[in-house]
Amino acid sequence: MSTTPRPEPADALGAPADRPRPPRMRADARRNREQILRAARAVFADQGPDAPLDEIARRAGVGIATLYRRFPERADLIRAVAIDVFTALVEAAREATDAGRDPLDALRRFMHAALDLKIGSVMPTLVGRVTIDEILEAVRQDAADPVEELLRRAHEAGLIRPDIVFGDITMMIVRLSRPLPGGGIPEDEALAHRQLDVYVDGLRPAGSAGPGTRLPGPALDAAAFKRFRGRVMGGGSG
Amino acid sequence: MSTTPRPEPADALGAPADRPRPPRMRADARRNREQILRAARAVFADQGPDAPLDEIARRAGVGIATLYRRFPERADLIRAVAIDVFTALVEAAREATDAGRDPLDALRRFMHAALDLKIGSVMPTLVGRVTIDEILEAVRQDAADPVEELLRRAHEAGLIRPDIVFGDITMMIVRLSRPLPGGGIPEDEALAHRQLDVYVDGLRPAGSAGPGTRLPGPALDAAAFKRFRGRVMGGGSG
């Protein structure tokens, strides 16, 4: 809760909405920053939050010093990646809503888009690693809202079984978007999309085709989800 | 290099079939070995194939020296764990076949059991880390066979859509049985079972409830699966 006037001018992370700071950053620097962010997303996805920064710099095609200059601490990098992804996620949700022929189709499109973003690899990385500040909180809420909305509509249209909740959507994306350990299979990503389609089919009401199993296990609705996440993030270890 | 009369009597890993060596191992030693194996499975599942052996010893409640005596190299430990898991998997398939009310139910039961075994965390760990030998190959084949059998029956009964293949079953278990990065959620495992049920519902023929999507992406049948794995494992770096 440091109330410094403006301690770190350098890393215009998400550039807070209330002060659209003029990005006095050279074009090449900006380009490098993007590349670092992209590389970081991939590497965090691969190896988790403690992945060597070395590797990130290498994959981004920049020197390690460049990474450190732009993101003095690991947490800075993680936060930047998170904001990046959440923002893209909101966009994806909007597009999916517009493009979907019906609410379930929209949901399906959204999930595929989220999968491409590797959101699932980044979100868990974020959890507990970054002290959640107002900026991030705002973006995160932005990201959660449209998902809940998509889900609500699908429910209203009766296109998915009634006991499907928020966590059933998000946590599956998390799982699917994580690359397999030990190198995995080259077709990994494509396979994930295939499996996602099967899963989405499984979301439909039971009555018709099969035995209509009852879903076991914890039903994590958005509230429970948020509560949990708040708990972990609140700890803010560093 | 002490030239003791019997070079390596200690690690009766898989006890080669052709010489059922009398396990002249003290009871406590045997007990410790089991505990190491169990701990290794959990730790490999959590942290991947490069998990510190330290941690495994600690979780097993033995000294690090004990672990090294029994499994001189990391690969030895990995192989032992793999054999362990594959064997349990065969058992699980048998039980599922017996207990299932119909082929799809059997498949479902099997998948839940495999999930509990964390097979998915161990199998990828194995890939590329261990030179595959006859014993391991045999056990692996033993494990693959009943899965194919389960799948075949479900197809014959028309309980699952025709384009579902081997990889759609196994790779999903792999994904689901992997713990989430960054600590994840305590209810993680239970949630995986819930998601599995949704997925299995999605395996059913499309005709009835929904739009009957066509599955995209690579259809990894058992042959393709095996071919791929052979390629990777053939490298046998160790």
Add this chain to the structure above:
DNA sequence: AGCTAAGTGGAGAAAAACTCTCCACCTAGC
């Protein structure tokens, strides 16, 4: 009960992996 080979734990040296700074050299943009 007593003997002993088999088994054990943990300290710590050696190696490997990772972090992060410093500085001489580029180059985008005026």
Add this chain to the structure above:
DNA sequence: GCTAGGTGGAGAGTTTTTCTCCACTTAGCT
């Protein structure tokens, strides 16, 4: 063509992990 802003990489310092050695304990036999 000038220069503030940007860059890469070497390498010192730190942390993490591996793996050996040896004094001590105990299962299993007689």
